[in-house]
Amino acid sequence: MQFDQKISALQKQIQGYSREELLWFNGYLSGLLANNQIATTAQLESIAPTIQLNPVVLYGSETGNSKKLAFELLKLFKQNNIQARCFDLATYKVKQLAKEEFVLFICSTQGEGEAPVSAQRFFGELEHEALDLSTLSYSVLGLGDSSYPLFCKAAEDLQILLNKHGGVLSIASQKLDVDYKTAAHQWFKEVINHVLNKSVTPIHNAVENRQELNTQPKEISTRTKRSYKGIIGHSIILNDRESNKKTYHIELESDEELDYSPGDAVGIYPKNKHEVCAEIATLFKATDRAFELEKLTITGLSGNTLKKLEDILTIEVTDKRIDLIDLLNLYPANKQVTFDQLLTVLVPMSPRLYSISSSALTNSHQVTITVALAEFESNGVNKSGVCSSFLSSLSVGQDIEFYIHPNSEFYLPNADTDIVMVGPGTGIAPFRSFLQHRDLRGDSGRNWLFFGEQHFVCDFYYQTEIQQWLESGVLTKLDTAFSRDQKYKIYVQDRLRQQSKQLWQWIESGAILYVCGQKSPMSQDVENALVEIIRENTQSSEEQAVAYLDTMFLNGQYKKDVY
Numbered sequence: 001m002q003f004d005q006k007i008s009a010l011q012k013q014i015q016g017y018s019r020e021e022l023l024w025f026n027g028y029l030s031g032l033l034a035n036n037q038i039a040t041t042a043q044l045e046s047i048a049p050t051i052q053l054n055p056v057v058l059y060g061s062e063t064g065n066s067k068k069l070a071f072e073l074l075k076l077f078k079q080n081n082i083q084a085r086c087f088d089l090a091t092y093k094v095k096q097l098a099k100e101e102f103v104l105f106i107c108s109t110q111g112e113g114e115a116p117v118s119a120q121r122f123f124g125e126l127e128h129e130a131l132d133l134s135t136l137s138y139s140v141l142g143l144g145d146s147s148y149p150l151f152c153k154a155a156e157d158l159q160i161l162l163n164k165h166g167g168v169l170s171i172a173s174q175k176l177d178v179d180y181k182t183a184a185h186q187w188f189k190e191v192i193n194h195v196l197n198k199s200v201t202p203i204h205n206a207v208e209n210r211q212e213l214n215t216q217p218k219e220i221s222t223r224t225k226r227s228y229k230g231i232i233g234h235s236i237i238l239n240d241r242e243s244n245k246k247t248y249h250i251e252l253e254s255d256e257e258l259d260y261s262p263g264d265a266v267g268i269y270p271k272n273k274h275e276v277c278a279e280i281a282t283l284f285k286a287t288d289r290a291f292e293l294e295k296l297t298i299t300g301l302s303g304n305t306l307k308k309l310e311d312i313l314t315i316e317v318t319d320k321r322i323d324l325i326d327l328l329n330l331y332p333a334n335k336q337v338t339f340d341q342l343l344t345v346l347v348p349m350s351p352r353l354y355s356i357s358s359s360a361l362t363n364s365h366q367v368t369i370t371v372a373l374a375e376f377e378s379n380g381v382n383k384s385g386v387c388s389s390f391l392s393s394l395s396v397g398q399d400i401e402f403y404i405h406p407n408s409e410f411y412l413p414n415a416d417t418d419i420v421m422v423g424p425g426t427g428i429a430p431f432r433s434f435l436q437h438r439d440l441r442g443d444s445g446r447n448w449l450f451f452g453e454q455h456f457v458c459d460f461y462y463q464t465e466i467q468q469w470l471e472s473g474v475l476t477k478l479d480t481a482f483s484r485d486q487k488y489k490i491y492v493q494d495r496l497r498q499q500s501k502q503l504w505q506w507i508e509s510g511a512i513l514y515v516c517g518q519k520s521p522m523s524q525d526v527e528n529a530l531v532e533i534i535r536e537n538t539q540s541s542e543e544q545a546v547a548y549l550d551t552m553f554l555n556g557q558y559k560k561d562v563y
């Protein structure tokens with residue numbers, strides 16, 4: 001196409017674009033040019049016109065890590081002139097698989113060895129539908145955490161199911177731990193090479209492209225999990241007496257130097273209450289072996305374990321979730337089972353994560369966490385969560401083992417970049433760490449905090465510190481939402497909407513937006529508010545605003561750590 005034809009095609013294309021969209025594309029193109037990601041005319045001419053394999057990237061993701069990798073791979077395909085498509089397993093129809101040639105799955109494991117919730121329909125259909133996948137070649141990149149007993153189980157299950165239907169594994173699948181980035185980029189390289197080698201592209205071009213592969217991760221995480229022995233240095237309830245909540249500020253101290261960054265979490269393997277273990281062991285005439293139950297999952301049983309218990313005890317359980325002791329009391333066994341048989345169906349307890357609420361710059365031998373006691377009702381009885389009650393029961397001086405769970409997605413930006421932090425409830429934890437860190441480093445970037453809880457007088461966690469940061473200017477802006485202090489409920493998402501114009505100015509000038517706390521309903525409500533704010537400020541449709549927020553997430557301007 002002639003240059004003037006290209007100009008007129010471009011003008012036609014951008015006719016309906018708003019000023020903000022044009023500004024965004026302007027920045028996007030500058031970024032590509034700056035990073036040499038736009039091919040020169042000579043390079044374009046050397047690129048072969050046809051590539052035969054049409055790869056499809058399918059991702060299953062709960063917290064976005066697999067999704068980000070999927071879009072990185074898609075971008076890499078595009079950079080190598082390979083036509084590829086990318087879909088969420090949440091919306092992808094299993095029957096479509098039989099029509100694909102080459103599928104790259106990127107899928108995390110969640111819960112206790114399960115697929116992410118959004119991918120569970122796909123897994124179910126793959127298990128039960130009759131499919132012929134003999135013309136499909138595939139590979140699976142599993143994301144997981146080796147601290148969990150069922151490491152990358154969903155990826156393993158996926159591979160078993162694909163093989164069952166005749167799928168052909170064409171590149172070795174990988175199971176990656178929390179420091180997954182470097183290994184993921186290595187797998188990307190293999191995938192791209194595989195496609196280029198299978199294509200009709202003349203070999204010299206393929207080699208050229210391979211050399212140009214932009215497979216270096218932006219940030220290579222070299223920090224892996226490290227366990228520490230420590231003691232409880234301090235533990236206090238942050239709520240006042242009249243509160244409905246019990247949220248603890250707990251300081252863990254160690255003789256060792258603790259290696260962590262703001263945004264990381266502490267991982268803890270809880271122990272079951274001894275009296276409950278003893279009660280269960282006694283039912284199986286093994287009182288002296290109660291300690292063997294201490295680190296196994298015996299509370300909130302669901303899914304696979306429930307099924308196995310139904311089988312060995314020959315019972316039918318109607319509860320969706322139940323503690324083992326309640327199950328044994330409510331559903332008398334129809335078959336006698338030994339303590340050893342019981343142990344074979346119980347799985348080791350998964351660790352629980354708690355966002356770090358301190359900066360190592362204040363005290364490198366201490367790490368603090370902000371723990372809400374999980375309280376709920378089960379079979380008409382008030383209960384509390386196994387780890388949060390374990391942590392809240394520990395007193396000063398007691399031993400505790402913990403590990404640092406590095407988070408390669410949730411971290412502070414450059415010192416001069418502005419940040420907006422939305423952290424209601426225990427979501428405040430990483431932002432206390434961020435603010436301590438930025439204060440001590442003297443970062444010049446502006447900091448805006450949105451905090452919310454039920455009541456100002458009894459639930460304003462870290463109020464004194466936050467107000468000091470506001471006075472000293474470390475905190476540029478503070479917006480609070482105490483939901484039950486007035487007739488109508490007010491939440492952080494309402495404060496975000498009220499600040500729409502100013503928030504938009506911060507976002508447009510490059511501020512990073514962080515959200516931490518409850519996944520449901522908080523993070524979804526915040527996301528809906530953000531979509532409205534984008535719509536209002538860009539005069540865009542809902543679909544465009546959702547896409548805009550998604551792009552912010554994929555390029556790291558919007559970061560979530562929700563649970």
Ligand SMILES: Cc1cc2nc3c(=O)[nH]c(=O)nc-3n(C[C@H](O)[C@H](O)[C@H](O)COP(=O)(O)OP(=O)(O)OC[C@H]3O[C@@H](n4cnc5c(N)ncnc54)[C@H](O)[C@@H]3O)c2cc1C
Binds near residue numbers: 389426
């Ligand atoms: C990255 C990350 C960061 C986190 N940061 C924090 C943080 O800073 N602060 C914080 O407080 N939490 C945080 N969490 C959550 C934390 O890891 C735990 O999930 C939380 O403390 C609950 O664990 P638990 O063992 O106390 O409860 P569990 O025993 O695991 O119970 C959890 C829930 O399961 C259900 N349940 C359990 N047993 C039964 C039963 N018998 N019948 C019916 N339902 C049942 C209940 O709904 C209960 O609330 C974070 C999580 C992640 C993933």
Ligand SMILES: Cc1cc2nc3c(=O)[nH]c(=O)nc-3n(C[C@H](O)[C@H](O)[C@H](O)COP(=O)(O)O)c2cc1C
Binds near residue numbers: 066145148178
């Ligand atoms: C509550 C919870 C449960 C998890 N369970 C497992 C598990 O059973 N096995 C595993 O290998 N990883 C487990 N993980 C780790 C995740 O798979 C890992 O963090 C992954 O990078 C998440 O990717 P995603 O953001 O694409 O979902 C769990 C993580 C969380 C937060």
